[in-house]
Amino acid sequence: MQKRFKTLMIATTIALSACGGGGGSPGETQEHYTITLRADKAQLPINIADALPGLGAYRPYTTTLYVEARKGNLPIPGGEDIFACNVAGGLDSGALYYLDGKSEHETEVDDGNGGTVKVPSAYRNITLGSNAGGNSFHFHAGDQAGNARITCTVQDPLDKQQRSASVEISVGGATGKPASVRLAAQVNDILGTKFNANGILNQMAIQAFVMDDANQPTGSTSGSNVQVRILSGTDAAVGARLVAGSQSGSVLQLPSIGGVALFSLLSGTETGTIFLEMTADRADNNVSNGISDPMVGILPIQVMAARTVAPTIDNKDLGTITKGIPFTAYLEAKNGLPPFTWAATGLPTGLTVDASTGILSGTVSQDAAEREYRVTVTATDKNKISATATITFKVVGGLPEDFAIGDCNSTAVCSLGSAPVGKNFTYSFVSSTTGVTWSFGGLPAWLTAGTSPTAGVLNGVPKVTNCGSQRFLVTATKGATSVTRTFNIDVVTGPIPPGGVPEDYTCP
Known part of the structure; x- marks a missing residue:
């Protein structure tokens, strides 16, 4: 009888132990859950490089967090969706990540080369299962300094209350001194x-x-x-x-x-x-x-003063400009708000641009280098918005004789325009150099040269019998050098004066 009683006591002791007195199932105890949360690193640098999250020595902006819940001294049972964690403060300074390699926790983004790549998704709150009473997740720093507070909770099955634990991570490196x-x-x-x-x-x-x-x-x-x-x-x-x-x-x-x-x-x-x-x-x-x-x-x-499209100027090639010969080109600005103010840099001596009209004109000096010029022109509109362009041209020397007659610098026939019947016509020739004497060959009968050979003046009054196109030669001489050019003049119908006979002024 005593031996049987002792056996019963041993069995009772074993049963009591299984009810929570020493290592049995935690679900059979009457103790409440406790939860802890800790981080590997409590401080992270500011992620000014916008680096992706990850683990290791070359991922300094990410830390791992560990959440654990116990019932008494034992881990809580395993299961899905046991822990709920969120960024409870300082969300601008970072976000939560799973980093578990699961596709549902990744986002597909453009890789910049026409394809896509998957990167970890950022979360403000996540849900974790329990394995041996705990789990881990990650916090990744952003580009704004601050203190992020992460809180995790677990529901106590004993009273259905939430137990929580928090940890703060400082995302820092800011000095507070203006830089x-x-x-x-x-x-x-x-x-x-x-x-x-x-x-x-x-x-x-x-x-x-x-x-x-x-x-x-x-x-x-x-x-x-x-x-x-x-x-x-x-x-x-x-x-x-x-x-x-x-x-x-x-x-x-x-x-x-x-x-x-x-x-x-x-x-x-x-x-x-x-x-x-x-x-x-x-x-x-x-x-x-x-x-x-x-x-x-x-x-x-x-x-x-007004909303306008910004002004523009087209680049332009002006061709060849001969030294000693008057030259003119017209520059144009598009869009913008007129009036424009013009300027140019890199012009050879003798050429200038008119600030108000944009007309490029002048006579290239004999001292100017014979080469290709690249000139920057600028037009500034009323709104003070500027446009620039490049004009190019090549400066060449004068004629082999070193001077030219007026603006006629080619072997083509040069025109003096028209002379109306009955009207006095006068024209004075000029050259690109001084000390020139003038002579004329084949002048029409109605034209005569002035008495001074250095003046280069022609004058006369054409008649109906002179109507039509007439050519003659003009020679400029300086020392042993001379230049001869062919000129043309057209005699045309002139105005009929009061009392005049139309036949005397009208070309056939």
Whole structure:
């Protein structure tokens, strides 16, 4: 009887042990769940390289997180969808990833070569199963500094309550000291001149950004950390001003919110470019107490009187220009807002471009180099928007005799135009050099040469009997050198004076 009682006690002890006293199924205990969450790295660098998540020494922007739940001292049972984890704060600084290689946790993106590639998908919350009471996932840093708080929960089957655990990961590297400054104006917009009649606003909202070493926004700590100034020296700067709240003028000092300061630019009456200078102080991030280590950025703002397509000029080949011979070419600008102002660089001596008409004219000097010229021409419209083009031409020497008669520098017949019957006709020849004497051969009977051989003057009054085209020779002589050219003149019907006989003035 005693032996049987002892056997029963042993069996009872074993049964009690199986109920939770020492290593049995956790589902049979009355203890609540506990959950823990930890990260391999509590600090990550800012991912300014926009690198993809991954593990290993060359993936410094990713860390692994481990979530575990226990019931008493034992792992909770395994199963699907046991843990729910999310980024509970600092989502701008990073996201969660599975990195388990499963296709449902990857996204197909363009690889830039006409194909696609799969990359890990980013999540703000994920669901994990339990294996031996835990699981792992990953957090990958973004390009914004901050503290990300990740929270995981598990439901306790005993009371159906959620148990949670959190961990914070710092995405850092920011110094808080200004390292760069830049301005951003309203996108795809222009500033109109004051009082313009084309409906263009003469006020533009602009934001100033103060960024630190890690290209993170640097907010104001005390005073103002941004100074904005209109740079003088342009027509558009005259009468323009900056406004922000109660401040107004050509210089503003502003505090920033999250590294961003807002102000407006108001235009004056002139077109052109306004250059805005923004300055921050790296020394103490405060410009209101003086600037000892300036960080400067400049933004150009175009001021226009009307919205137009930007002007353009076509490149042009002007061919050959002969030294000593008058030359004219007409340059044209397309689009833009007239009037245009013209300029040219690289012209040989003797040629100039008219600033208001764009006419290129002059006589290339005998001292100019005989070569091909590439000249840059610029046209600036009323909006102060410029266009440039290249004109090319080749400068050659004068005729072998070193001078020419007027603008007739070829072997072709040169025209003196027409002479009306009954009207006095006078023409004076010129050459490309001085000290020339003139002689004429085969002159029509009605034309006579002047008495001075150095004047090169012809005059006369044609009659009806002289009607038609008539040719003669003109020779310019200087020393032992001479140039001869053939000229043509047409005698045509002239005006009939009062009381005149029509037959005396009308060519057949």
